[in-house]
Amino acid sequence: MLTNYFSMIAFSAAIEPLRLANRVARTPLYVWRLFSDDGIGAEASNGVRVSVEGKFAAARGMDAVVVCSGVDVQSIDHRGLVATLQRLDKNGVTLGAVCTGAYVLARAGLLDGYRSTIHWENRAGMQAEFPELDIGQDLFEIDRNRFTCAGGVAAADMMLSLIKRDHGEAISAAVTDQLIHHRIREASERQRIDLRTRLGIADPKLLRVISLMERSIEQPLTITAFAQSVALSNRQLERLFWKHLGYPPSRHYLKIRLEHASQLLRQTRLPILEVAIASGFNSGSYFSQSYVEFFGRSPSAERKLLAG
Structure with a gap:
């Protein structure tokens, strides 16, 4: 079919x-x-x-x-x-x-x-x-x-x-x-390539923090909580992100949540406010502002673009 x-x-x-x-x-x-x-x-x-x-x-x-x-x-x-x-x-x-x-x-x-x-x-x-x-x-x-x-x-x-x-x-x-496939992969194997390969970084503490970020979207954690999860201070975590990714942890976390929101906007009929909440935003206006700054268009414009 x-x-x-x-x-x-x-x-x-x-x-x-x-x-x-x-x-x-x-x-x-x-x-x-x-x-x-x-x-x-x-x-x-x-x-x-x-x-x-x-x-x-x-x-x-x-x-x-x-x-x-x-x-x-x-x-x-x-x-x-x-x-x-x-x-x-x-x-x-x-x-x-x-x-x-x-x-x-x-x-x-x-x-x-x-x-x-x-x-x-x-x-x-x-x-x-x-x-x-x-x-x-x-x-x-x-x-x-x-x-x-x-x-x-x-x-x-x-x-x-x-x-x-x-x-x-x-x-x-x-x-x-x-098929020159070498082996049949197990059903339980991951879909995505691992974070180390995807982001081109090897620092184990940084990888653990980013993995936790990707699992904490609807109910966001604080940067302090992320730092404590790998026994670092906020300043040490900031340095890690700047060294390996070129921006602070708050920026990367926002990127993860906005990309999640973009998927929901494109794939569901959820009201924009519900998309915002599901992506960890308590304020619809802050969500829209952040979305515009990241993607160059508002959530409502994203929906209209897809409908057109």
Whole structure:
């Protein structure tokens, strides 16, 4: 099931292991069919258009269905796809998703009571819209008759795990070798590269503080609390930030919270004041002022830009 602006890399990473499994086994272990909203094709986020064999409603006679979506998933009308997924679920079809396809399953009410995951950039928005769901941060989740993954090349790891489960380690290992993938990553491995690599810093105390900052968004901590968490004075922590990042800890913490707010503005319909509160701002005016200073436009202008 391809929505418009689906992720091409997630789509390819999901399909290719199945093709290679057939090749390695010398028998058709898997057969797949593609569907879209208009029944003609779907355009990926990179502009490439993929042809399909029919509309979502034509999907029948399958053991499993995978929803592949991508950017701006929350702004697309998924009514036709949702109805199809709900029908397939009643018929006992296993349901899966790659990248932001998990959002579509959630909108259809088909992740209730299941563990799931989604791309790290979309997790905050999805959790805000569906607070009752158990949305993790793993590469992929396989929970009974549901499977979801973070997207990108994590789709390959999930499919390789499913191939291993269904057809054995020898076939999955041969497919992994064909992909030059070296190993199947565990579901529980992190989505994002570690802070040391992402920020290009190695100081352990600085890394611990930044990690704590990223986990303390809605209820912000004081700079004193961060300094005490690594047995430093405020002045020592300030020096660390200036030395390695070129600005004070308060600036970095504000950056983390504003980037979180930007994700919520782009991915949810939450009122701007609720976005501010969820990002650790008690004042709507201070939030708007900070947002303008950081991004060059107001939160309301951000929303209008996305709507346009």
